[in-house]
Structures are given as structure tokens and as C-alpha cells.
Amino acid sequence: MGKIESIQEFLPDDKTAAVITGGVNRRYLSGFNSSAGAVLITKSRARLMLDFRYYEAALKAVGPDIEVVRFTRLIDDLNSIFLKENIKSVFIEDCYVTVAQLDEYKKAFIPAVLTEGLSDKLAELRMIKTPFEVEKIVTAQRITEKAYTEVLNYLKPGVTERHIAVELEHLIKVYGGERVAFDLICITGQNTSLPHGVPGDRVVKDGDFFTFDIGSVYDGYHSDMTRTVAVGSVSDKMRMIYDVVLQAHLKAQKRITAGNTSADVDIAARDHITESGFGEYFGHSTGHGVGLDIHEAPTVYKTDKTVLKDGMVITDEPGIYLPNEFGVRIEDMYLVKGETPVDLADITKELIII
Numbered sequence: 430m431g432k433i434e435s436i437q438e439f440l441p442d443d444k445t446a447a448v449i450t451g452g453v454n455r456r457y458l459s460g461f462n463s464s465a466g467a468v469l470i471t472k473s474r475a476r477l478m479l480d481f482r483y484y485e486a487a488l489k490a491v492g493p494d495i496e497v498v499r500f501t502r503l504i505d506d507l508n509s510i511f512l513k514e515n516i517k518s519v520f521i522e523d524c525y526v527t528v529a530q531l532d533e534y535k536k537a538f539i540p541a542v543l544t545e546g547l548s549d550k551l552a553e554l555r556m557i558k559t560p561f562e563v564e565k566i567v568t569a570q571r572i573t574e575k576a577y578t579e580v581l582n583y584l585k586p587g588v589t590e591r592h593i594a595v596e597l598e599h600l601i602k603v604y605g606g607e608r609v610a611f612d613l614i615c616i617t618g619q620n621t622s623l624p625h626g627v628p629g630d631r632v633v634k635d636g637d638f639f640t641f642d643i644g645s646v647y648d649g650y651h652s653d654m655t656r657t658v659a660v661g662s663v664s665d666k667m668r669m670i671y672d673v674v675l676q677a678h679l680k681a682q683k684r685i686t687a688g689n690t691s692a693d694v695d696i697a698a699r700d701h702i703t704e705s706g707f708g709e710y711f712g713h714s715t716g717h718g719v720g721l722d723i724h725e726a727p728t729v730y731k732t733d734k735t736v737l738k739d740g741m742v743i744t745d746e747p748g749i750y751l752p753n754e755f756g757v758r759i760e761d762m763y764l765v766k767g768e769t770p771v772d773l774a775d776i777t778k779e780l781i782i783i
């Protein structure tokens with residue numbers, strides 16, 4: 430079933446419509462990226478409502494399952510359609526619409542406003558990627574890999590975190606990324622104990638770890654990867670911690686199969702780290718879905734009961750962070766495919782010493 434049909438099936442009757450205003454969800458449903466507009470779905474029709482700026486481009490870009498409609502004032506034009514088609518209630522996205530917008534919609538819309546269920550339905554649909562979507566995620570990942578491989582040549586004692594981060598961002602754009610997927614995490618030494626440390630003026634030193642948590646965006650789709658590499662040499666403790674994290678990653682990876690839950694994946698990584706004695710130093714979830722957003726459903730955590738299905742793309746990113754010492758995280762994205770998780774990254778997870 431197509432995305433539009435799934436939303437039509439979600440609508441209880443032909444007197445109910447869905448108005449999708451969230452930018453990412455509009456793009457997901459229509460395949461068209463714009464800074465404003467709405468997707469209006471009723472039982473029998475789907476329309477992409479756009480203003481003058483986007484109308485011509487959308488006519489050329491949007492597929493046959495959705496009509497492109499130019500509006501002058503969105504709420505007024507929607508109300509005209511509601512009246513003409515006898516729409517009595519309208520769903521909006523509770524996870525996107527602000528309290529002020531909700532207030533406005535409740536006052537301005539002729540039909541009753543319904544807030545429950547549409548956001549969840551969209552999140553549920555977006556969890557399962559089509560092969561076309563997976564291809565874009567993989568392209569984003571390949572761009573990151575090319576940039577990463579090249580930037581390792583610059584990783585030497587004396588260089589700053591900032592230098593590495595800026596170079597990576599530059600290369601990601603050179604190699605075709607529309608932008609970075611998030612503020613790149615390029616950190617070294619003691620900073621690696623901060624899971625979301627910010628690159629600054631810290632200088633790479635011999636015997637330090639360097640953590641890269643990096644990703645690109647390609648045609649709206651994100652990629653996400655983390656590697657921790659050593660510069661010059663590693664202590665026995667660094668090697669030991671690296672190995673615990675790698676084994677946790679691999680144990681979680683084995684659980685990324687259709688029919689298992691998000692919780693199964695998290696617990697596999699968490700149990701290994703806890704049994705190794707470092708449970709208190711792993712304070713985040715094992716992963717998350719990736720797609721048109723860098724973080725989307727499901728959350729890969731011990732309390733999340735989402736059943737993994739073919740087509741889902743999730744990360745596996747356990748870590749251990751020893752305060753004032755160092756941290757290690759190893760992350761790849763995996764496509765759920767029956768019994769065999771597909772690793773979307775093509776970069777070694779073994780410890781490399783540069």
C-alpha cells in the first residue's frame with residue numbers, strides 16, 4: 430500500500446480529512462521539498478497545497494497520485510474545500526503543530542480539529558523505508574565515507590578538532606552532500622568522554638583517541654556513523670574499553686532481525702557493557718531510526734517494544750565514557766532484512782591507530 434493510501438485508510442470516513450503541515454512529513458508524502466504548504470488528504474483525493482513560489486516546480490516534480498493546488502490564503506482555501514466536500518473533522522499533526530497554531534486552527538477551521546493519531550501514523554509509516562529511500566541513505570553514507578577516509582590523512586598530532594570538523598564538512602559538500610546531517614562531532618583526548626562534545630581548539634596529541642560522529646544529507650535523507658580511532662598509540666585500558674564497545678556493538682547487531690524488538694537490540698549491547706563492569710558509563714540508548722530526520726522512530730532502548738520489520742533502518746551505537754579520561758563509541762546504520770542485518774557502512778570497525 431502506498432503512503433497516501435495508508436493515510437486514507439487511517440481516515441475513518443469520507444467526512445474526515447488530514448492536513449499535514451510539517452515540512453518533513455509534507456516532503457515524505459509528496460516527494461516535494463518546500464518551505465511552506467500543506468498536504469490535504471481525504472478518502473478519495475490527495476492534494477499538495479503550495480503558494481506561487483513553488484507551484485510551477487511542483488507541477489513538474491510531483492507524481493500522479495497527488496494533485497498540485499495553488500493557494501492564496503491556505504486556511505481560507507482549505508475551508509472552501511472543506512465546505513464543498515462536506516468535511517466535518519480534520520486531523521492535524523500533534524507532534525508538529527505549535528500551541529499557537531493549534532489555537533489558530535481551532536478558531537479558523539470550519540471542521541472540528543482532531544489531534545490524536547496522525548503524527549503516530551506518519552511516524553509508523555516512515556519507519557519502513559522503500560528501496561528508493563534506502564538507496565538515498567546509502568548514498569549519504571558513501572559521501573560521508575569518502576570524506577572521512579580523506580580527512581584521516583589530516584589527523585596528526587598538532588591539528589585541532591575544529592580543523593578536522595571544518596575539513597570534513599567541506600569534503601562532504603564537495604562529494605555531493607547537500608549538507609551535514611547534524612553538527613559534526615569531531616573530538617579528541619578527554620573530550621571523547623562527552624558523548625555529544627563540540628569540536629573546539631583542543632589539539633590532537635600522540636596517544637589520544639579521536640571520535641568522529643558524522644553524517645551527510647542526500648536528497649533529504651540522512652546518514653549517521655561513529656568511529657573512534659587512536660592517534661600514534663593506545664594504552665592497554667584504551668584497547669580494552671574499545672574491545673568491550675566493539676563486542677557490545679556486534680552483539681546488538683546480531684539482534685537486528687525482523688521479529689525482534691528495539692528493546693532486544695538495546696539489551697544485547699547494554700548487558701555486555703554491564704557484565705564487563707562499565708554499565709554506569711553507558712548512559713544513552715543504543716540507537717534510533719534514521720531517514721528524512723536524523724533521529725526518528727524507533728528509539729532503540731530497553732523500554733521500546735517496537736517490533737523490527739524489513740525495511741527499517743536503525744543505528745547501533747553503544748559507547749563507554751570514562752569522565753576526565755576518554756570515551757569510545759562505534760556506530761553503524763543497519764537495514765532490517767529478515768534474519769540478516771545489512772550493515773549500511775563500509776568502514777572497518779576494528780581499532781585503527783593512525
Ligand SMILES: [Mn+2]
Nearest residue numbers: 653744746760
Ligand atoms: Mn546516531
